[in-house]
Amino acid sequence: MKSRFLAPVIVGALLLATAGAWLLPSSPAWLLPLWVSMTALPALLAGLWFWRRALDEAELQEQMLQLEQGRRLTRAAKRTAFDEEIGRMMRQLEALAARQQRLLDVVAEAREKLRKSAVDINNLAHQVNASAGHISRSVEEISRGAGLQTELVEKTSALFEDMARSIQRASASAEEAARSSHLASQVAQDGSRLATDVVEEMRRVFEGVERFSQQVMTFGECTQEIGNISRVITEVAQQTHLLAINATIEAARAGEAGRGFAVVAEEIRQLAENTSRSADRIGKLIEQVTELSQEAMAAAAESTQRLAQGRQRLSSIIDALKNIVGAVTAGAERVQVISHLAKEQIAGAEQSVKAIQNISLVARQHLESTRAVSQAVENQSSNLLDATGLASQIADLADRLEKQLPSVAEANHG
Amino acid sequence: MAEKPQFSSAASPLMVIRRGNRRARIPIEQVEEVFEVSSGCSPVPGAPAWVVGLTSHHGQAVLLLETAAFLGATAEESGRQAVLLKLGDDRLGLVVDRVEAVDQLAEDTEGHRGAFESELLDRNRLLAHIEEKLASSVDLQAKA
Numbered sequence: 001m002k003s004r005f006l007a008p009v010i011v012g013a014l015l016l017a018t019a020g021a022w023l024l025p026s027s028p029a030w031l032l033p034l035w036v037s038m039t040a041l042p043a044l045l046a047g048l049w050f051w052r053r054a055l056d057e058a059e060l061q062e063q064m065l066q067l068e069q070g071r072r073l074t075r076a077a078k079r080t081a082f083d084e085e086i087g088r089m090m091r092q093l094e095a096l097a098a099r100q101q102r103l104l105d106v107v108a109e110a111r112e113k114l115r116k117s118a119v120d121i122n123n124l125a126h127q128v129n130a131s132a133g134h135i136s137r138s139v140e141e142i143s144r145g146a147g148l149q150t151e152l153v154e155k156t157s158a159l160f161e162d163m164a165r166s167i168q169r170a171s172a173s174a175e176e177a178a179r180s181s182h183l184a185s186q187v188a189q190d191g192s193r194l195a196t197d198v199v200e201e202m203r204r205v206f207e208g209v210e211r212f213s214q215q216v217m218t219f220g221e222c223t224q225e226i227g228n229i230s231r232v233i234t235e236v237a238q239q240t241h242l243l244a245i246n247a248t249i250e251a252a253r254a255g256e257a258g259r260g261f262a263v264v265a266e267e268i269r270q271l272a273e274n275t276s277r278s279a280d281r282i283g284k285l286i287e288q289v290t291e292l293s294q295e296a297m298a299a300a301a302e303s304t305q306r307l308a309q310g311r312q313r314l315s316s317i318i319d320a321l322k323n324i325v326g327a328v329t330a331g332a333e334r335v336q337v338i339s340h341l342a343k344e345q346i347a348g349a350e351q352s353v354k355a356i357q358n359i360s361l362v363a364r365q366h367l368e369s370t371r372a373v374s375q376a377v378e379n380q381s382s383n384l385l386d387a388t389g390l391a392s393q394i395a396d397l398a399d400r401l402e403k404q405l406p407s408v409a410e411a412n413h414g
Numbered sequence: 415m416a417e418k419p420q421f422s423s424a425a426s427p428l429m430v431i432r433r434g435n436r437r438a439r440i441p442i443e444q445v446e447e448v449f450e451v452s453s454g455c456s457p458v459p460g461a462p463a464w465v466v467g468l469t470s471h472h473g474q475a476v477l478l479l480e481t482a483a484f485l486g487a488t489a490e491e492s493g494r495q496a497v498l499l500k501l502g503d504d505r506l507g508l509v510v511d512r513v514e515a516v517d518q519l520a521e522d523t524e525g526h527r528g529a530f531e532s533e534l535l536d537r538n539r540l541l542a543h544i545e546e547k548l549a550s551s552v553d554l555q556a557k558a
Binding site for chain 1: 442443495
C-alpha cells in the first residue's frame with residue numbers, strides 16, 4: 001500500500017530533480033538550499049498528501065470491504081479526511097455503517113424472534129399436530145358414532161314406523177272392538193230384557209205349576225178318600241156276599257120253604273159279588289189314579305223344584321247379564337278411550353317419525369359435517385406439516401442468520 | 415137278574431170254594447156257616463202245619479184247618495174265609511180263599527170247573543184226609 005503512496009512522491013521528486021538538474025548548473029549556490037527547499041518540501045508535502053489520501057482510501061476500501069462482507073465496521077469512521085471527497089464518502093460510510101448496525105441489530109432481533117417463532121411454531125405445530133391427531137381420532141370416533149347414530153336413528157325410525165303401523169292396526173282393532181263391544185252391550189241388554197221376560201214367564205209358569213201341583217194334591221186326597229170309600233164298599237160287599245152265602249145255606253137247610261129266600265140270597269150274593277168286583281176295579285183304578293197322581297205330584301214337585309232352580313239360575317243369569325252389560329259397557333267405554341288414546345298415539349307416533357326423520361337428516365348432515373371436519377383436520381394436519389416444514393425453514397434461516405451474525409460480532413469484538 | 419139256584423130234592427146243593435189254585439165242592443147241608451177269619455187266629459203249639467189254629471166264633475172255639483193241605487193246592491196267602499163244617503157235635507173250620515158259588519148243579523157246571531180241578535170235599539172225605547194226615551204225622555213222630 002505504501003508503494004502506491006510513494007509513487008506520487010517519487011514522481012514529484014523526479015520532477016523536482018529534473019527541474020533542478022536543468023536549472024542548477026546555471027544558478028547560484030544559494031539557489032541550492034532554496035531549490036532543495038522548494039522542491040523537496042513540495043515533494044514532501046505532495047508525498048504526505050498522497051500518503052494521507054492513500055491511507056484514507058485504504059481505510060475507505062477496508063470499511064467498504066467489511067461492509068461488502070457484511071461485517072461490522074472495525075472502527076468508527078474518521079470524522080475528517082484529508083480529501084474532502086473521501087471525507088464525504090467516509091461520512092456516508094459511517095452513516096451507512098450506522099444503518100448497517102441498526103439493520104444488523106434488527107436482523108439479530110429478527111433472527112432471535114425467528115428462532116423463537118420457529119421453535120414456537122415447531123412446538124405449536126407439534127402440539128397442533130398432536131391435537132389434530134386427537135381431533136382426527138375424535139372426529140373418526142364421532143364419525144363412527146355419527147354413522148352408528150345414523151344407523152340407529154334409521155332403525156329407530158323404522159321401528160317407529162312399524163310401531164305407528166302397529167298402533168294404527170291397534171287403533172283399528174280398538175275401534176272394531178268398540179263397535180263389537182257396543183253390539184255386545186246391546187245384545188247383552190236385549191238378553192237381559194229377554195231373560196227378565198223369561199223370568200216373568202217362568203214365574204207365571206211356576207205359579208201355574210204350583211196351582212197344578214196343589215190341584216193334583218187335592219185330586220190325590222180326593223182319590224184317597226174315594227179309595228177309602230171303595231174299600232168300605234168292598235168290605236160291605238164282601239160282608240154282604242158272606243151274608244148272602246150264609247143266607248143261601250140257611251135257605252138250603254130250610255128245604256122247600258127256603259127256596260124263595262135262597263133266590264133272594266143268591267141275588268144279594270151276586271149283587272155283592274158285582275159290587276165287590278166293581279169296588280175292586282174302582283180300587284185298582286184308584287190305585288192307578290193314586291199312583292198317577294203321586295207321579296204327577298212328584299213330577300210337579302220336581303218341576304217346581306226345577307223351576308225354582310231355573311228361576312234362581314235365571315236370576316243369576318240376569319245378574320250375570322247385568323254384570324256383563326255393565327262390564328261390556330265399561331269395556332266399550334274403555335275401548336273407546338283406548339281408541340282415542342291410540343289415535344293420539346298415532347299422531348304422536350307420526351310426529352315421532354317426523355322427528356326421527358329430522359334427527360336422521362340431522363344425523364346424516366352431522367355425519368357429513370363430521371366427515372368434512374375430518375377432511376379439514378386432515379388438511380389442517382397436512383398444512384401443519386407444511387407449517388412444520390416452514391418452521392424448519394425459518395429455523396434454518398435463523399441458523400443461517402446466526403451463522404452470518406457472529407462474524408459481525410466477532411468483527412465488533414475484534 | 416140272577417138265575418134261580420137249582421136245588422133238587424134228590425141231591426144236596428153244593429158250595430164251591432176255592433183255595434189257591436184248586437177248587438172243591440162241599441155239600442151245603444154239611445156247612446153251618448161261612449165267616450171271616452180276619453178277626454184273628456191263635457196257632458196251636460205242636461200242631462201240624464195243616465192246623466191253622468184256634469179262633470173264636472160266636473163265643474165258641476173253632477179249630478181251623480188248611481184246606482190246601484187236603485186239596486194239594488198251592489196257596490201263597492192265608493185264607494180269608496172259613497167254612498164252618500158240622501161233624502156231629504163238633505165243628506171244624508176249613509180255611510178257604512172265598513166261596514165262589516152255592517149251586518146244586520155246581521158239580522156239573524163247566525164254568526165252575528174251569529181251569530181248576532174240582533174235588534168233592536164232603537165230611538167223609540175230609541175225615542179220611544184228616545186220618546191220613548194224622549197217621550202220617552204219627553209215622554213221622556214214630557220214625558223220629
